[in-house]
Amino acid sequence: MxxxxxxxxxxxxxxxxxxxxxxxxxxxGHRKPSPIxxxxxxxxxxxxxxxxxxxxxxxxxxxxxxxxxxxxxxxxxxxNPNKEEDEDEKPWNRRSAVSNSSWIDLYLPDSLRPYALLARLDKPIGTWLLAWPCFWSITMAAQPGEYPDLKMLALFGCGAVLLRGAGCTVNDLLDRDIDVKVERTKHRPFASGLLTPYQGVGFLGVQLLLGLGILLQLNNYSQILGASSLLLVFSYPLMKRLTFWPQAYLGLTFNWGALLGWAAIKGNLDPAIVLPLYSSGVFWTLVYDTIYAHQDKEDDLKVGVKSTALRFGVLTKNWISGFGIACIGSLFVSGFNAELAWPYYLFLTSAAGQLGWQILTVDLFDHSDCNRKFVSNKWFGALVFSGILLGRLAS
Incomplete structure (x- = not known):
């Protein structure tokens, strides 16, 4: 039946x-294959x-x-078969979002996340690029055969975090009208509305106050020299509106620690050593930040922002090759005048190879590759630091 x-x-x-x-x-409209x-x-x-x-x-x-x-x-x-499944609701996309989240999203309370993002705490490469010249200088100022002052390395490491965060806060405050028009920066706290300018100014005050606490632990000469760097920090964000060379101005700002680290140990400046070291950092910044700027060149043209990426155009690799040679040459002169031993030159050769690899292999039309090469500069800084350390210990 x-x-x-x-x-x-x-x-x-x-x-x-x-x-x-x-x-x-x-x-x-049912474009995706049916799971049945x-x-x-x-x-x-x-x-x-x-x-x-x-x-x-x-x-x-x-x-x-x-x-x-x-x-x-x-x-x-x-x-409804005509309604596509929401991509954000798919379980694999949720897992992907969690795996791509930074430690800020995973561990910080909601109230603190915008400030951590503003200080770029989830992107430590900027802190490394600011700290390496300080570490180079402090280590080069150590006595022959001795390790560098660990307290000074720790103080300058904390200072790099604070000063980099303060610089980002100033930059985002002044650029919030530009950031909203640029794809890479439109989600920053001010551009997206997560923070108000008033909150940003308050956060900047906290960062500068903590930075002052570190600066007051240095000698008087270093305090004056360190305070003078604030002029560069506050004026840098305006340079992209005035000149095609904001990367050079960033080099002057980011590598101030090459002067300050030596002064914190010695209480003075030795021009034969610190000026070539400072210059090497400026040339290095022109290499990595020009590569970095190629990520935004299309948006920069639309909003009227200037950069060396736009200035150099198709000749970018020729220019940054010259800056790379000048960087390595300046490091050679500084180490020679500081009487560093042979391990320094061995590591300097390796650092030159790393810098050359960046310049030769970077695809300036691939944004992700530009970012990878930019981030790889932490290893360049580490190679130079290792060379200075071993060269000082062996001298």
């Missing part, structure tokens, strides 16, 4: 079989309809296809 009822139901559903299958699998394999294939339906009515084979096929049709009908009625 059950088989007879199923066969009759199948006969009544015959006209709807193809319509239901077509609705599920070929509906307009089509069960009502033409071959199977042909077998069903060609079987003699009342035969055992017919009744078995009818029952099977009735159950299959019920599962398809249930699937199609569970949602």
């Amino acid at each position: 059950a088989l007879l009822l199923a066969s009759r139901a199948a006969r009544r559903l015959r006209p709807q079989c193809w319509a239901s299958a077509a609705t599920v699998f070929f509906a307009p 394999k089509p069960i009502l294939s033409p071959k199977t339906l042909g077998t069903l309809f060609s079987a003699p009515i009342g035969s055992p084979g017919y009744h078995l096929l009818a029952l099977r296809q009735t159950l299959s049709l019920a599962s398809i009908t249930s699937f199609s009625s569970s949602g």
Whole structure:
């Protein structure tokens, strides 16, 4: 009796079989493949309809296809097939979002996240680029055969975090009208509305106050020299509106620690050592920040912002090759005048290779590759620091 009822139901559903299958699998706008394999294939339906009515084979096929049709009908009625699944709600996208989240999103309270993002605490490369010239200078100022002052390294490391954060705060405050028009920066706290300028000014005050606490632990000469760097920090964000060489101005700002580190140890400046060291940092910045600026060149043209990436254009690699040679040459002169031993020159050769690799292999039209090469400069800084350390210990 059950088989007879199923066969009759199948006969009544015959006209709807193809319509239901077509609705599920070929509906307009349903661009993604269905996760359900089509069960009502033409071959199977042909077998069903060609079987003699009342035969055992017919009744078995009818029952099977009735159950299959019920599962398809249930699937199609569970949602509108014309409506695409929300990408953000897909479980694999949720897992991807969690895996791509920074430690700020995972561990900090909601109230602190905008400030941490403003200080770029999730992107430590800027802190490394600011700290390495300080570490170079402090280590070079150590006595021959001795390790550098660990307290000074720690103080300048903390200072790099604070000063880099303060610089980012000033930069974002002044550039909030530009950041909203640039794809890479439109989600920054001021541009996206997470923070108000008033909150940013308050946060800047906290950062500068903590930085002052570090500066007061240095000698008087270093305090004056360190305070003078604030003029560069506050004026740098304006340079991209005035000149095609904001990267050079950033080099003057970011490498001030090459002067300050030596002064913190020695209480003075030795021009034969610190000026070539400072110059090497400026040339280094022109290399890595020009590569970095190529990420934004299309947006910069639209909003009227200047950069060396736009100034150099197709000749960028020629220019940054020259800056790279000047950087390595200045490091050689500084180490020679500081009487560093042979390990320094071995590591300097490795650092030159790393810098040359960046320049030769970077694809200036690939934003992700520009960013990878930019971030790799932390290893250049580490190689130079290792050379100075071992060269001082062996001298």
